[in-house]
Amino acid sequence: MYSVVVKPIGPICNLKCEYCFYLEKEELYPDQNHFRMTDETLELFVQQYIASQPGPTVHFAWQGGEPTLLGIDFFKKVIKLQEKYLPSGWQAENAIQTNGTLLDSAWCEFFKEHRFLVGISIDGPAQFHDQYRRDKRGESTHHSVTAGVKLLQKHQVDYNVLCAVNAANVREPKAVYQFFKDLGVQFIQFIPIIEWLDDGQTSSRSVTGSEYGRFLTAIFDEWLLNDLGRISIQLFEECFAIWSGFGGRLCVFSEVCGQALAMEHNGDVYACDHFVDGDYYLGNIHNQELGSLAQSSFIKTFGDNKREKTAKKCQTCPVLFACRGGCPKNRIDGLNYLCEGYRQFFGYIDPFMKLMVELIQMRTPIAVVQKQMQQKYDQVWANPGRNDSCPCRSGKKFKKCCLERFS
Template sequence: MTSSGNSSETILRQADAPFHVIAKAIGPICNLDCKYCFYLEKEQLYPNNEKWKMSDEKLEVFIRDYIAAQPGQEVSFAFQGGEPTLLGVDYFRKVVEFQKKHANGKQISTAFQTNGTLLDDEWGEFLAENKFLVGLSIDGPEDLHNTYRVDKKGRDTYKEVIRGLNVLRKHGVEFNTLTCVNAETVKHPVKIYKFLKSIGSKYLQFIPIVEREVDTAAAKLGLDHAAPPNLAEAPATKESPKMSDFAVPAEAYGDFLINIFNEWINFDVGKVYVQLFDVALGKWLGTSGGLCYFAETCGDALAMEHDGDVYTCDHYVYPNYKLGNMMNTSLGELADSQMAKDFGNAKRDKLPQYCRDCSVRFACNGECPKHRFTWTPDGEWGLNYLCPSYKKFFTHIDPAMKIMAELYRAKRAPADVMQILAEQRKGNRS
């Protein structure tokens, strides 16, 4: 059910299945100007907007509705941007207040992604007290981090990020790191991995930067990057994609992952957790893996802008992927809408035959639809740009993953794989 006008009249609706919302309560506004960021340009989608901060009224509606819409007893909130710390500590005190008010017996957790440059002791005390999980964006050592992660005046940001990191460590805030793999960082996998360990990160995420030069559709909206591909309609010509200068090369990302995996599998299993490796183990155990990129279908990770507009995904914040507005339609109804289902099912239904026949399809599933803008060897549209990398990576890790899966099923620690592999190497040398 929906209502128009007063949001308090919107009928709350529980969704048929759990779903996630990335809340962008500050919209695309950020104090940095990272050269590869895909979200800063979204400011152009709201050309007459002057107030980017989600109002208290809308914030409470979101929190109330999101909790009510979840069919389970655990509810995870995630705030991104832009830069969420621009909202200020007091804003997140309201977040906690509204969560407690509307929890209705459910267990609430909150995370946000930050560039770390604005963190201070007040933030540290608040985050620790309220047990927020913080994702810290850092691209490696100073020389690599500063390549693309600069402020609005083009100045380096590494020292400010490390200062923010020290705030998190001082106050015992749980954090993970998010590292973007771009044209420069892809050349230094082990250097970056060892650096992240050295700063105390035990939970690592690596995100490939895959952006193309602006196309006609995006240019009409005033955007700088190409819009996601239309999987239902192949381009008229088979031209090679024009990648942005900072984009990770199609095959190099696989080598980056393999080099880090080799370091991790021999020395750090059970001590350092790499998101993609955890997801992969889940795949070898026959589960979904828990990450939309590699799921058979998607569409259950929505994005919400500062004004309550809800989109199918934060990589698809474009007018034709807008599901509606939470002030007019409940989040549960938006999550269960036919548009959301069709979007998610297209990930599976539009998968090229080349992928369907692939030996690592169970692990990859074509990855993110946003990256499916190339052609298969037999001329079918919709192959993932990173296909060479994922095929190489998943094939490489297969022997080790099979061992780890067997250990898990035998109720042994997957970390025992390190000893098994060491014994295998010793046997090969003798």
């Protein structure tokens, strides 16, 4: 089963986030100054997408740019078209990713009525968020985004927070996590920012692999000791599924990819949201059925290459079963840019995940699981010497790694 990230307003946005990789996609359509999806294209997409899905639940994902710029009426059309084409007994589930600045009570009432899952982007406290997420006038957006979160909470809309981990916030994981807890957020995604420059280097806004690993490790410890069973962090849930033997559900940690397509406002379909360019163009739904594009030989080769083109050294890596080489967009000669962080983080959580899986499979009460996790944590971190290898699995001596955390 494949999915599609739909861009009904293309790359158009009311913000100018410095690390956004999609704003430049305007260059794909140099002769266009209007990126709004037409009613004809919208209906064709809904019809073809439903027809190519196994059901009985069909998942729709709406992104941008900023999709709320389209207005509520556009999404009312979406609902009507879904009702028109869904077979009897089937249902649609809609997810929308927004920067949150345009949300008001009308939007929230609509999302609540039609059971939208809302993803809202916020990078932690204002001093981190506003470093890179400003509007086109260069003004702060933090206040309006947090106001959007509170509106979603007030109207009891299902939502999650997407936090971009970047050079501004990567060294303050506890402050970022505590901010979300204080805001009342219960579902969080952490996405690393890696911007490639023309010379093959990464931008100053990017994180390094080791920074990302340390960031995740610090938050994992806080979550494990204080919030297990209360706060959902997407990556940690993904790890639980992997250690349980179900494999990665997110494409980044799947053995192959190619089942998460991207569609632009005019019906152009691409192999992936991160590969929206001419080399990965599959076709247009006005000329070819969406289902056939999703099953093309090109997309199969694209997906299989995730497995086939991993670096040779990955084949003997003890955490390959977890990272699966990561996202191809972040690879250099088959080796993922985040490799150091993946090896450290997945190696560190291994004993915790093994115990957690064992306890959950035995249907152990959550209070007992929490107690067992605390005991395992105390065991892992039991009095390391200054010159001992750091328990976080970084490969560094304790005094040069995590000693400050325990000082």
